Amino acid sequence: MSSPSKDQENPLRDHMVKNSHTNSWSLPKTMICFIVLVSLPYVFYSLILLYSSDTPNHEPVIRIHRQHSRNKVLVPTHVPSSDDTEDKTSLKHVVFGIGASSSTWEHRRNYIRTWWRPNVTRGHVWLDKPVKNSSIDHLLPPIKVSGDTSKFQYKNPIGTRDAIRISRIVSESFRLGLKDVRWFVMGDDDTVFFLDNLARVLSKYDHNEYYYIGYPSESHLQNLAFYYGMGFGGGGFAISYALAKALEKIQDECLHRNPSLYGSDERIFACMMELGVPLTKHPGFHQLDIYGDLSGILMAHPVAPILSLHHLDLIEPVFPKMDRVKAVKRLMVPMKLDSAGLIQQSICYCKTRSWTVSVSWGYAVQIYRGIIAAKEMSVPARTFIDWNFGDEDVYFSFNTRPVSTNPCQKPFVYYLSNALFNLNLNRTASEYIRHQESNSDCDWKIADPSRIKRIEVYKKPDPHLWDKPPRRNCCRILPTKKKGTMVVDVGVCREGEIAGL
Template identity: 55%
Template structure:
């Protein structure tokens, strides 16, 4: 085995041995091989060197191009950064279309005078069904008056309604056709008995891009109304807004659209039918108030949703919002806090007077309620049923929101304080609003605790917060500062870190 193993080794290695006699011929062959090897390596090196140099030059040009593009992009970005953003929407960008009737004009025009301010660039037209008497002293206090176009060519087949709904539904289109649309971003519809909070309306519209299609408004308070008409319809009495591009699109097709719906009842459901054909849904903003209710608005206003108050409607149907005043007197009183801090108007805050065990609900600029005992914010933020449904036979389940019954326990009946006056504290940049007790009979309470009836006046300090609605929705917090000498003093403002409404 060993001999067999060694035999191949001899075979492999023996040819590599150089015999003594062949040593003289080896030097002649080796130089030739070495020369060719050196030439081959040199040629290969030259070729690869040339390729490397050319690719590096191309890469350098590419890098220079990239750098040039980068610098150009950076320059454009810097240039764009210096372009100021488009100006925010103001009253001068809105055109109001007010639906009115000659029969009620003398009475209803007083509502319009409360909020109409042409000196602030407001534009709008009141569209009437027939001419009305005008007065010289009202010049500048009301929008321009115009008569709606003839609608006799349109069919109307609803036996319960009135064909004036057709002319009212065409107000936006007729306003657009007048041609005075320079710098217009929004068309806002309302009735002659609608009162707008102008600055809050502007605040709402600034949330949306006026270059897009927007149909903005709110529903009825009555669940039955919304079922009968539509939960996707903006109610015209509460007001609604249409962006300019959408108004242009509507005007082009509205007359044809109206012809397709002769059986509809009103103007707002005709408007919504055309919006449906355009494919534009309702964008809901709860601050537009239709107020399809009867009776007293106190329960609704004292628990206003956490959103800007934009409009009030059906003011001829409900009771005056302040007691012992006419409807106009009550609205004029509301204008005082509206001018001081429209952003915070009607906004609810809930806190507790711990020493006496009272619950305090502040509806800023309107009213304050003080309850004996501790009631949860979940309960207090629901409107109490001081009002009746639009359908008088309907019960409390026929509202489109939660409500709570008026307190049955005599000890839980709230003591109410209505807004009376206000001023600005220049030294602290705060508003000081005063609320006076509304004296009504209170049932006897046997609880052995202090009665809020001892308090005659409530004073509320609040710093105006113009950016309140630029943040996520949240109720303001209130803090009881003192409770003595028949006076309750409260501070209202943005909630601090970790602050909650609890005892």
């Protein structure tokens, strides 16, 4: 959905500016007039567009409402956070090893551009051989060519030898001798990482101990074919420095002992078992061994920070009717404003209209006719099928619920269009526009949600969200006189508040 044109109202901006705190001291009228005249240009530019150099008109915008003091203007590059300390693990302590192929690099490097932060993130892309036009691109990690693996046997009848070289990326990265490394993170070239959330998770573990952190597949059959205790490599996994040091010493011998395994992650897992280190499971790493529409998972995400998304070439775009890479860029808009809250679900009810409202912050909002229990709303709808083309709940490693064919039970879905941050109020405002699908055949005697064309959601960022015991945020439907608009507040649940009731 395109941003409002210059001659249209921007309801998010207007609401944020109108409610901003004003200074309490007074001035003579002539001075006030002078200030107003001088400040007009600043007001015009007070909502600045970040990351817009390659963003087409239909892309959402990140806007920050700037607060003006007498002599300075506050222009943060992202939402301020107070949780950084000198000793705490941060992105500077993480080295990424991205497994890639020369045959897919030209296309898949565009996924990496959406999450890689030049001069902040560290690591390399590991290819099977050099590629043309591989000159330094400062928006991408530097390229390394994997070492020769011809001395290792590969006996799996359906896999490829690339599994051997990719399994050695952690060891090869360790041998580079990079300074101040605490974690090595593996992923594929079609994996997107959510960096701030990943750093928060890793900061909770001691890198001087043996840790192997990841998550199994969403596919029950894939986990049976491999292991429920294995960190699937596309979804990404993290290995502590101490464990990487131990792995590097024994890995080649381990590979010689396991020539019949299929993939690189299975080989890593085999070596971890020889070292006696089990997988520390952390939801949020998404292997996505599925096909189809991912929205069912994202709209009912586990109560855990989102860390990665894999197989982006095989699932439908994260946002409908968009190019896959541009859809990922759109998801990165709210991530820059409130990464801890990204995709987190909150559930509330509009009792006067008998509606259930589910907010997946920074992604989508759903309105259902009727009052649906939170325990059902928290279960992902099967908008997708399994890696083996199954569409029943037994195919998945997590609870799912069917998508109803009853038009009265189909949700009205609103996808992210815009996101703002107001420094004065220290809160975000995000806009969601209805996805044009007809639900007009319903004959229930319940108010028709089709009158709602857009939804505004207001939320205060909480960088310490995951320092507390896991709990969903609460949401509240706010009164509004804006025609065709629903206004929702999302935030920490108040004392005694349960699911918006």
